[in-house]
Amino acid sequence: MSEVLSHNQLTAIANEFGTPVYIYHAEKIAEQYNKLATAFKKTDTRFFYACKALSNINVLKLVQSLGASLDCVSINEVKLGFMAGFKKENILFTPNCVDFTEIIEAKELGVIINIDNIPTLEQFGNKFGSSYPVCVRLNPHIMAGGNLKISTGHIDSKFGISIHQMRHIERVVKSTGIIVNGIHMHTGSEIKDVNIFLQGLDIMFLATSHFPNLEFIDLGGGFKVPYKEDEIEIDINLLANKVAEAFKKFEKESGKKLQIWFEPGKFLVSEAGYLVVKTNVIKQTPATVFACVNSGFNHLIRPMFYDAYHRIENISNKKDIQRIYTVVGNICETDTFALDRKLTEIKEGDLLVFYNAGAYGFEMSSNFNSRLKPAEVLVKNGKPILIRKRDVFEDLLRNQVEA
Ligand code: LLP
Numbered sequence: 472m473s474e475v476l477s478h479n480q481l482t483a484i485a486n487e488f489g490t491p492v493y494i495y496h497a498e499k500i501a502e503q504y505n506k507l508a509t510a511f512k513k514t515d516t517r518f519f520y521a522c523k524a525l526s527n528i529n530v531l532k533l534v535q536s537l538g539a540s541l542d543c544v545s546i547n548e549v550k551l552g553f554m555a556g557f558k559k560e561n562i563l564f565t566p567n568c569v570d571f572t573e574i575i576e577a578k579e580l581g582v583i584i585n586i587d588n589i590p591t592l593e594q595f596g597n598k599f600g601s602s603y604p605v606c607v608r609l610n611p612h613i614m615a616g617g618n619l620k621i622s623t624g625h626i627d628s629k630f631g632i633s634i635h636q637m638r639h640i641e642r643v644v645k646s647t648g649i650i651v652n653g654i655h656m657h658t659g660s661e662i663k664d665v666n667i668f669l670q671g672l673d674i675m676f677l678a679t680s681h682f683p684n685l686e687f688i689d690l691g692g693g694f695k696v697p698y699k700e701d702e703i704e705i706d707i708n709l710l711a712n713k714v715a716e717a718f719k720k721f722e723k724e725s726g727k728k729l730q731i732w733f734e735p736g737k738f739l740v741s742e743a744g745y746l747v748v749k750t751n752v753i754k755q756t757p758a759t760v761f762a763c764v765n766s767g768f769n770h771l772i773r774p775m776f777y778d779a780y781h782r783i784e785n786i787s788n789k790k791d792i793q794r795i796y797t798v799v800g801n802i803c804e805t806d807t808f809a810l811d812r813k814l815t816e817i818k819e820g821d822l823l824v825f826y827n828a829g830a831y832g833f834e835m836s837s838n839f840n841s842r843l844k845p846a847e848v849l850v851k852n853g854k855p856i857l858i859r860k861r862d863v864f865e866d867l868l869r870n871q872v873e874a
Contacts, residue, residue, distance in 0.1 A: 616659020744829020
């Protein structure tokens with residue numbers, strides 16, 4: 472049985488903490504983590520939670536307590552990781568296009584550094600030589616992921632060092648003495664086909680011959696979770712078995728034993744999250760019926776930004792009479808959450824829930840239109856705990872200087 476929060480639980484939390492409210496379910500995060508850990512238990516595998524998906528300190532602490540390591544993309548995520556109790560050897564820093572000073576800061580903090588461009592590799596090697604081994608992020612030139620905006624491993628992507636630049640990497644390694652102990656790829660988000668990982672893995676295996684000091688291969692994140700009713704999760708058990716097989720063969724042929732790393736974001740927290748909003752107005756136009764809610768793309772940008780689909784339910788009316796609605800926010804700009812969606816009849820004041828709101832939900836929110844960011848609540852052992860206060864008006868002025 473999959474861990475879910477019931478309409479009654481969601482309603483009670485919305486009544487207690489107000490709306491809009493992000494609600495996260497600790498047991499669901501644990502369920503997802505355990506699924507990965509169990510599937511990969513036959514191989515030497517580590518999971519680094521990609522905390523850009525949801526970085527509330529309480530979620531980081533929870534993920535840490537489950538046994539995960541942490542994948543960070545900014546020095547601030549690294550610092551949050553330390554605050555949450557992650558040890559430096561369990562924090563991976565995978566920045567992109569950052570200033571070199573940020574890399575130096577990460578080095579001083581002692582975390583694992585994943586370098587994604589040759590100039591930085593060169594500078595780092597010049598400065599530290601063989602004293603601080605690094606991982607390099609390779610771009611395998613694979614098109615993968617749910618949509619182009621979240622595809623990162625193709626030839627036009629800014630991410631990683633092209634696999635065709637291997638010779639250049641070798642030159643830098645040779646002339647600076649830098650030790651490369653890991654190679655990394657991340658081809659995209661929402662990958663449902665196990666073969667994408669295997670294809671990438673083959674490319675990584677080929678690359679290993681250029682790196683004599685390798686200890687691990689990092690295959691990134693991007694595991695697909697279901698968003699629509701008829702979608703299914705990537706087959707983690709199949710992936711684990713295929714990856715195990717591939718590594719076994721590689722070990723036999725190369726005589727090298729490498730650790731396998733992954734960086735799941737959505738897989739751990741997407742389904743654990745709910746955004747509950749209130750319907751402000753039902754507006755009938757010549758063309759449609761709008762259900763206008765007290766939220767917008769300032770709170771959940773994924774539908775407008777990626778055309779992402781989020782399942783919605785009217786939790787105030789469970790009766791089976793469905794009508795067709797366009798669900799919109801209250802932002803002064805086109806702000807559509809869902810087009811022509813069948814929902815049980817909505818009345819003003821009804822609570823709607825957006826599913827799959829855990830990953831890249833609150834995390835990508837803003838104060839656009841001078842609106843306040845929602846509260847966040849974590850449900851653990853059936854008990855809701857406030858883990859972020861709702862913004863107040865003064866938050867809008869914080870850091871503004873009245874000249
Ligand atoms: N590792 C690296 C290097 C990444 O860039 C990402 C995501 C992940 C791991 C985790 O990917 P995940 O398992 O969450 O798919 N905001 C977009 C997703 C952007 C993903 C960026 N990188 C969305 O809401 O769909």
